[in-house]
Amino acid sequence: MSIFQFISDFFRDSAHWHGQYGIPHRVLEHLQYSFMALGIAAGIALPAGLITGHTGRGGNALALIATAARALPSYGLLVLMFFWLGIGLTPVMIPLVALAVPPILVTSYEAMRTVDPAPVDAARGMGMGPVAVLFQVELPVALPLILSGLRSAAIQVVSTTAIAAIVSLGGLGRFIIDGLSQRDYEIVVGGATLIVGLALAMIALFWLIGRLAVSPGVRGGR
Amino acid sequence: MSGPGFFDIPSDLQNSYFGLVGLHIEEALIPVAIGLAVALPLGQLCVRFSWLYPPVLWITTVLYAIPSLAFFIFLIDYTGATRTTVVIPLTVYSLVLLVPAIVDGVRSVPQETMSAATAMGFGPVQRYLKVQLPIAVPAIIAGLRVAVASSISLVSVGALIGNQGALGNLLQDAILYHRSELALNSVVTTAALAVLLDIALVLLRMALTPWMPRGDRAARRAARTAAVEPAARPTLEDTAA
Amino acid sequence: MIQIESVTKRYPDGTTAVDNLSLDIPDGSITVLVGPSGCGKTTTLRMVNRMVEPTSGRILLDGSDITEQPVNALRRSMGYVIQNAGLFQHRTIVDNIATVPRMLGWDRRKARERARELMGRVGLDESLARRYPYQLSGGQQQRVGVARALAADPPVLLMDEPFSAVDPIVRKSLQAELLRIQQELGKTIVFVTHDIDEAIKIGDMIAVMRTGGRLAQFAPPDELLSSPADAFVEDFLGTDRGIRRLSFFTSDGLQLTAEPVVAVDADAEQVARATAAGSPYLLLTDAEGKPLGWVAPQDAAGGADKVAVGRLLPYGRPFAAGRESLRDALDCAVLSPTGWAVAVDGEGKVAGVVSQETIGAAIRSAHAEHRDGGGAGRASITKAGAAT
Numbered sequence: 028m029s030i031f032q033f034i035s036d037f038f039r040d041s042a043h044w045h046g047q048y049g050i051p052h053r054v055l056e057h058l059q060y061s062f063m064a065l066g067i068a069a070g071i072a073l074p075a076g077l078i079t080g081h082t083g084r085g086g087n088a089l090a091l092i093a094t095a096a097r098a099l100p101s102y103g104l105l106v107l108m109f110f111w112l113g114i115g116l117t118p119v120m121i122p123l124v125a126l127a128v129p130p131i132l133v134t135s136y137e138a139m140r141t142v143d144p145a146p147v148d149a150a151r152g153m154g155m156g157p158v159a160v161l162f163q164v165e166l167p168v169a170l171p172l173i174l175s176g177l178r179s180a181a182i183q184v185v186s187t188t189a190i191a192a193i194v195s196l197g198g199l200g201r202f203i204i205d206g207l208s209q210r211d212y213e214i215v216v217g218g219a220t221l222i223v224g225l226a227l228a229m230i231a232l233f234w235l236i237g238r239l240a241v242s243p244g245v246r247g248g249r
Numbered sequence: 250m251s252g253p254g255f256f257d258i259p260s261d262l263q264n265s266y267f268g269l270v271g272l273h274i275e276e277a278l279i280p281v282a283i284g285l286a287v288a289l290p291l292g293q294l295c296v297r298f299s300w301l302y303p304p305v306l307w308i309t310t311v312l313y314a315i316p317s318l319a320f321f322i323f324l325i326d327y328t329g330a331t332r333t334t335v336v337i338p339l340t341v342y343s344l345v346l347l348v349p350a351i352v353d354g355v356r357s358v359p360q361e362t363m364s365a366a367t368a369m370g371f372g373p374v375q376r377y378l379k380v381q382l383p384i385a386v387p388a389i390i391a392g393l394r395v396a397v398a399s400s401i402s403l404v405s406v407g408a409l410i411g412n413q414g415a416l417g418n419l420l421q422d423a424i425l426y427h428r429s430e431l432a433l434n435s436v437v438t439t440a441a442l443a444v445l446l447d448i449a450l451v452l453l454r455m456a457l458t459p460w461m462p463r464g465d466r467a468a469r470r471a472a473r474t475a476a477v478e479p480a481a482r483p484t485l486e487d488t489a490a
Numbered sequence: 491m492i493q494i495e496s497v498t499k500r501y502p503d504g505t506t507a508v509d510n511l512s513l514d515i516p517d518g519s520i521t522v523l524v525g526p527s528g529c530g531k532t533t534t535l536r537m538v539n540r541m542v543e544p545t546s547g548r549i550l551l552d553g554s555d556i557t558e559q560p561v562n563a564l565r566r567s568m569g570y571v572i573q574n575a576g577l578f579q580h581r582t583i584v585d586n587i588a589t590v591p592r593m594l595g596w597d598r599r600k601a602r603e604r605a606r607e608l609m610g611r612v613g614l615d616e617s618l619a620r621r622y623p624y625q626l627s628g629g630q631q632q633r634v635g636v637a638r639a640l641a642a643d644p645p646v647l648l649m650d651e652p653f654s655a656v657d658p659i660v661r662k663s664l665q666a667e668l669l670r671i672q673q674e675l676g677k678t679i680v681f682v683t684h685d686i687d688e689a690i691k692i693g694d695m696i697a698v699m700r701t702g703g704r705l706a707q708f709a710p711p712d713e714l715l716s717s718p719a720d721a722f723v724e725d726f727l728g729t730d731r732g733i734r735r736l737s738f739f740t741s742d743g744l745q746l747t748a749e750p751v752v753a754v755d756a757d758a759e760q761v762a763r764a765t766a767a768g769s770p771y772l773l774l775t776d777a778e779g780k781p782l783g784w785v786a787p788q789d790a791a792g793g794a795d796k797v798a799v800g801r802l803l804p805y806g807r808p809f810a811a812g813r814e815s816l817r818d819a820l821d822c823a824v825l826s827p828t829g830w831a832v833a834v835d836g837e838g839k840v841a842g843v844v845s846q847e848t849i850g851a852a853i854r855s856a857h858a859e860h861r862d863g864g865g866a867g868r869a870s871i872t873k874a875g876a877a878t
Binding site for chain 2: 033204
């Protein structure tokens with residue numbers, strides 16, 4: 028039986044589409060965990076990266092933190108947190124946030140560092156206040172790189188959220204973990220396919236955000 | 250704490266602590282090595298034929314979006330619960346991380362430098378080996394650092410498809426025997442491995458690029474930029490343009 | 491008037507960018523700060539809009555200390571133009587130009603209307619209004635930069651090496667454009683450059699600064715050329731100061747003669763009369779009076795219409811009598827194979843010819859008049875060369 032046969036069987040089975048254990052509910056759970064982790068990571072890493080990039084100080088410390096966070100194995104961290112904190116959302120959030128922080132941190136820092144200083148100087152010279160300079164001059168230009176960092180984080184988080192199922196939470200990882208333990212390969216492959224689909228949806232989502240939020244003057248000038 | 254200690258590895262893993270460490274390094278680095286061996290010529294092709302780069306970037310971005318666990322599972326059908334099943338996805342990820350790093354690195358060689366090399370009589374191969382590649386070293390090493398860190402971390406996930414996770418297998422046993430110190434051991438050892446290999450790569454770069462000023466800010470920044478996750482770099486607008 | 495009073499800027503690392511500088515910048519004219527790199531000219535400019543705060547000393551704008559008003563209000567009252575323009579790449583050309591009016595609270599429609607009006611003023615086609623900066627050439631971007639600085643009609647314009655990054659031909663047209671705009675608007679412009687030729691071309695007053703942030707000389711361009719304060723200024727001005735200074739003397743007073751000029755339909759008798767004036771060559775003109783070329787008298791002896799085309803000598807570049815400077819007149823004479831310059835009127839018709847000797851005499855008397863007359867001499871000094 029080929030892998031594509033498994034996939035099509037999985038999606039054709041109407042039992043997989045209903046109720047608490049159905050695909051729609053699992054997708055929602057998965058997205059909920061993913062966006063929560065992404066939101067927390069962005070809440071930490073965006074301001075930190077933007078501020079260090081803006082002031083130009085602390086770049087080395089930031090690179091060190093990113094390297095260290097990258098060295099942490101997500102799966103191992105999850106199991107460890109499960110031991111330390113028990114079942115719940117927190118032990119899942121910690122490895123996911125640790126995963127999402129480095130790309131957001133590094134790209135937002137780099138985005139601010141690479142903003143052309145000339146328009147910033149011109150804006151200040153024309154009497155624009157520091158807050159307006161940040162929001163009206165620097166951020167619009169830095170946005171593509173910031174978004175690409177968020178996109179990278181989103182893809183990795185959506186992929187890795189599957190491990191939530193290891194500590195008895197929901198999400199699409201449920202199909203994989205349950206399938207593996209029941210030796211039901213069809214369900215495993217179906218869950219994996221759904222995760223790939225979500226990750227690709229993230230690429231599409233960020234492409235769309237880029238289209239809508241980034242000025243054509245910035246897109247065209249690159 | 251009484252009972253089995255931090256370094257007492259359960260016998261079902263059929264390996265000592267250092268055996269697991271060795272296995273982990275092997276499983277993590279073989280994919281990076283294969284990835285590098287494929288990425289170097291592929292990157293050079295992308296530089297040579299620039300029309301090739303956008304589709305390559307597209308494919309790599311999509312491949313990078315496939316979760317490791319899903320990738321493992323798709324492969325079980327073909328390669329079984331073996332080490333190959335772990336090595337193939339990690340090789341793909343390394344490739345995905347290294348190609349843009351190499352292309353950016355080679356492209357960062359100034360046109361004047363290339364013209365000067367040509368004018369001095371370097372052939373295309375010599376020019377590549379003696380001029381482009383050495384100057385691209387910082388960017389390539391930066392790509393390798395990300396690839397190695399991600400590879401080390403992802404090997405552990407192999408534990409989920411039947412004891413193919415080296416140090417990750419400790420996590421399975423930690424749950425099985427309810428021994429949290431095994432989980433701690435796994436995390437600390439894996440992280441330490443990642444950090445040590447990262448330091449080794451930084452030292453390698455210093456050894457390979459004596460021409461780069463130590464405290465050079467521009468060089469440090471270049472290396473940091475290259476270390477940005479590759480999935481973050483090819484924005485889809487760029488590739489579509 | 492902008493008064494810079496004993497201003498010093500010293501950085502924490504001990505370097506002195508500007509050292510006890512005092513300068514009175516007159517209203518309604520262009521004052522150029524010029525000097526080698528590291529002479530503190532840009533720092534001085536940036537202290538005027540408080541992008542840099544002086545270590546000691548003060549700067550007065552119309553008699554009151556610039557620190558008395560809020561810094562952003564001060565900056566909004568001064569246009570600011572920098573090298574490479576520094577346009578906002580995420581905003582269209584109109585919205586770039588409308589930046590300051592929008593900050594001042596104008597509504598969007600009015601600000602954009604004003605922006606379009608300014609595009610015309612700086613020589614930009616209105617079709618570029620909805621474009622983004624990356625779609626414009628370097629020279630066009632710099633014009634947008636100037637328009638943006640003028641948008642809120644500030645009395646003061648600060649320009650920091652605005653034309654350094656464009657190629658020489660574009661730079662020349664931008665300089666001419668600036669002089670034209672200045673003639674219409676009469677702003678108080680402080681202009682920083684490292685190019686002494688640019689300074690001489692556009693400056694009404696020039697402050698030459700030397701490394702270490704000290705003022706070497708503050709003078710109008712012709713005075714700078716005629717009497718540099720010291721060896722540094724002399725060296726900085728470069729060679730042929732004397733020739734360059736002639737740009738500031740008008741050719742008004744030149745004694746032109748029409749005696750050796752003959753029209754193409756002149757008969758032998760008219761040619762003989764012109765020859766009798768004693769000039770070694772005759773200038774032949776067409777029926778409308780436009781120059782054709784020089785001819786030796788013996789070749790035209792049978793009547794001007796008998797002259798073989800091959801016998802004509804080129805007349806070089808004519809100069810516009812009265813409107814161009816003595817430098818242009820001298821240049822024409824030097825370029826002419828006969829040593830005589832051809833002067834033309836506004837329509838390109840020959841107004842007369844003048845010899846190198848006559849131009850030499852005019853230069854000597856202009857120098858003498860300038861030396862003795864002082865203020866009276868200034869009156870005859872125009873930017874004749876630059877305005878064309």
